[in-house]
Amino acid sequence: xxxxxxxxxxxxxxxDVDLTLQAGxxxxxxxxxxxxxxxxxxxxTGVYPPDEGGxxxxxxxxxxxxxxxxxxxxxxxxxxxxxxVDYLTAPQNVxxxxxxxxxxxxxxxxxNSGMRKNAAAILRERLGVAxxxxxxxxxxxxxxxxxxxxxxxxxxxxKVRILILDEPTAALGPEESRRMLEVVQRLKGKEMxxxxxxHQLEHVFELADRIxxxxxxxxxxxxxxxxxxxxxxLGLIVGSxxxxxxxxxxAGAGVSVAP
Amino acid sequence: xxxxxxxxxxxxxxxAFERYLNILGPLAMIVAIGVVMAVFEPRFFRITNIxxxxxxxxxxxxxxxxxxxVITGAGxxxxxxxxxxxxxxxxxxxxxxxxxxxxxxxxxxLIVGVGCGLVNGLIITLLRVPDLITTxxxxxxxxxxALVLAAGAVLQRFPEPIPAIGRGRILGDTxxxxxxxxxxxxxxxxxxxxxxxxxxxxIAIGGNRESAMLSGINVRRNKVYHYMLMxxxxxLAGIMLTGRLxxxxxxxxxxxxxxxxxxxxxxxxxxxxxxxxxLGTLVGVILLSMVTNALVIxxxxxxxxxxxxxxxxVASVSFYSYLERRGKGGxx
Numbered sequence: 001x002x003x004x005x006x007x008x009x010x011x012x013x014x015x016d017v018d019l020t021l022q023a024g025x026x027x028x029x030x031x032x033x034x035x036x037x038x039x040x041x042x043x044x045t046g047v048y049p050p051d052e053g054g055x056x057x058x059x060x061x062x063x064x065x066x067x068x069x070x071x072x073x074x075x076x077x078x079x080x081x082x083x084x085v086d087y088l089t090a091p092q093n094v095x096x097x098x099x100x101x102x103x104x105x106x107x108x109x110x111x112n113s114g115m116r117k118n119a120a121a122i123l124r125e126r127l128g129v130a131x132x133x134x135x136x137x138x139x140x141x142x143x144x145x146x147x148x149x150x151x152x153x154x155x156x157x158x159k160v161r162i163l164i165l166d167e168p169t170a171a172l173g174p175e176e177s178r179r180m181l182e183v184v185q186r187l188k189g190k191e192m193x194x195x196x197x198x199h200q201l202e203h204v205f206e207l208a209d210r211i212x213x214x215x216x217x218x219x220x221x222x223x224x225x226x227x228x229x230x231x232x233x234l235g236l237i238v239g240s241x242x243x244x245x246x247x248x249x250x251a252g253a254g255v256s257v258a259p
Numbered sequence: 260x261x262x263x264x265x266x267x268x269x270x271x272x273x274x275a276f277e278r279y280l281n282i283l284g285p286l287a288m289i290v291a292i293g294v295v296m297a298v299f300e301p302r303f304f305r306i307t308n309i310x311x312x313x314x315x316x317x318x319x320x321x322x323x324x325x326x327x328x329v330i331t332g333a334g335x336x337x338x339x340x341x342x343x344x345x346x347x348x349x350x351x352x353x354x355x356x357x358x359x360x361x362x363x364x365x366x367x368x369l370i371v372g373v374g375c376g377l378v379n380g381l382i383i384t385l386l387r388v389p390d391l392i393t394t395x396x397x398x399x400x401x402x403x404x405a406l407v408l409a410a411g412a413v414l415q416r417f418p419e420p421i422p423a424i425g426r427g428r429i430l431g432d433t434x435x436x437x438x439x440x441x442x443x444x445x446x447x448x449x450x451x452x453x454x455x456x457x458x459x460x461x462i463a464i465g466g467n468r469e470s471a472m473l474s475g476i477n478v479r480r481n482k483v484y485h486y487m488l489m490x491x492x493x494x495l496a497g498i499m500l501t502g503r504l505x506x507x508x509x510x511x512x513x514x515x516x517x518x519x520x521x522x523x524x525x526x527x528x529x530x531x532x533x534x535x536x537x538l539g540t541l542v543g544v545i546l547l548s549m550v551t552n553a554l555v556i557x558x559x560x561x562x563x564x565x566x567x568x569x570x571x572x573v574a575s576v577s578f579y580s581y582l583e584r585r586g587k588g589g590x591x
Contacts, residue, residue: 045473047472047473067472067473067474067475068475068476071475077473079473081469081470081518082470083467083469083470083473083474084466084467084469084470085463085466085467085471085533086466086533087462087466087533087534088459088462088463088466092459096459096470096471096476097460097471097474097475097476098474098476099456099459109450109454109455110453110454110455110459112453112454122442153474193423198335238494
């Protein structure tokens with residue numbers, strides 16, 4: 001993604017942001033509330049069209065005018081709110097929008113048993129999650145189970161090239177967070193690039209190859225995890241380190257020491 | 260490969276009777292009405308009367324099938340009575356005044372119905388007018404057009420198969436054809452709900468519109484499909500009604516919308532969308548037709564039917580809201 005800008009009315013949500021991602025890499029995105037993390041993700045997944053800037057995938061410029069288009073390009077996301085439907089079962093949620101079909105007398109019908117079988121297998125084997133009753137409604141599931149169902153939705157795609165995880169541990173307790181990180185660890189390095197947004201710096205440091213910092217809709221910096229420190233990243237988040245990205249415009253704003 | 264197991268969810272299974280409350284509740288009411296009628300008016304149970312009830316229910320089953328989908332998708336259609344009237348009037352004019360072949364005229368009625376639904380759907384999705392306001396307004400438009408076209412006339416005596424569709428019988432003169440039509444439509448409804456993306460997406464759209472959108476579902480297009488199906492169903496109901504009376508005028512089918520919504524909601528489809536049930540709608544339409552018929556048999560004025568429909572909607576919605584507050588859905 002190059003030079004992405006997006007504003008809502010008078011609010012400049014993103015200004016000239018670049019993002020690169022290699023296959024097999026995990027890029028962490030951090031930043032304060034309102035820094036533009038979720039907006040950037042929604043641009044990448046076709047929910048919001050960018051005002052400026054372009055996206056290049058495997059060397060080719062692409063347009064992503066809709067969510068459908070992003071799915072077809074192999075860009076999938078687990079949104080912060082998970083985007084699940086409470087009154088559907090886990091398999092119905094996993095395949096929502098991408099249902100398996102089979103032909104009965106030439107009429108394509110939903111392959112409910114096939115979806116149930118595949119979803120259970122993905123949850124169990126790739127995500128290590130057992131639901132007990134696979135046919136229970138999603139509102140009955142725990143936070144970790146719901147998170148797993150949301151991730152499973154991305155994994156059923158033929159080829160996910162880019163998987164975006166928006167705050168995968170935000171709604172989870174410490175125990176479930178730990179397991180979710182193990183799940184992400186296992187997904188890493190399988191030809192797909194992963195973008196993980198998180199408020200938890202320790203999780204980002206544990207998993208990310210590179211860390212990208214957004215501040216007030218602008219790129220505050222990108223660091224290789226191996227060559228940076230928590231102090232430096234925190235500094236970029238709150239803006240106390242002089243930023244090479246021409247940031248004079250916001251100078252004078254309440255800069256304070258990280259908590 | 261060793262895998263971490265994510266903690267099991269809260270084990271909270273609803274007791275079976277609560278899960279089927281949407282069926283059992285109306286069934287209990289059906290039994291109650293039966294008992295009351297057995298005491299006050301045993302003629303209620305004559306075969307001819309049962310047949311009348313089911314014939315009436317069949318028309319509402321056709322409407323209720325589509326309405327279940329519309330309401331599940333967080334919509335509502337108050338214009339179905341007018342769509343039925345307009346479709347039937349146009350069909351009648353084609354047959355009586357323009358001498359068009361009867362099947363072509365019936366096809367025309369269905370096209371008009373689907374077209375009215377398309378207009379509703381486009382206004383709702385493209386002009387972003389709320390479903391309720393759109394269909395309430397279009398109800399006036401369609402009714403007005405029907406009145407203009409009919410110019411006060413009562414058109415009657417139609418060629419077959421229109422009377423047969425409304426009141427014919429098969430299987431040795433025992434089973435009314437409208438009941439067969441109602442059952443076929445019910446099966447189509449169950450099929451749509453369980454085996455097609457249209458049904459599943461309606462649940463997603465009504466349950467969580469943003470999730471549906473983020474899943475790549477074209478919400479607007481699906482909403483338009485719901486209203487087109489509803490319009491087509493209304494036209495079919497209009498044809499059935501025309502056949503039953505073997506006559507039609509522009510003022511028919513006034514109470515279709517309220518009666519159908521009442522039946523759907525009684526059956527356990529949630530009025531605010533996200534959950535619906537075709538079998539519940541079947542029980543709902545039978546219950547409503549029984550109530551209507553009982554009021555007639557007891558010689559209550561027709562207008563009491565309106566009172567009954569209204570009371571039943573309010574009672575059902577408040578009952579299901581009560582269940583909801585207790586954290587247990589009354590229906591799937």
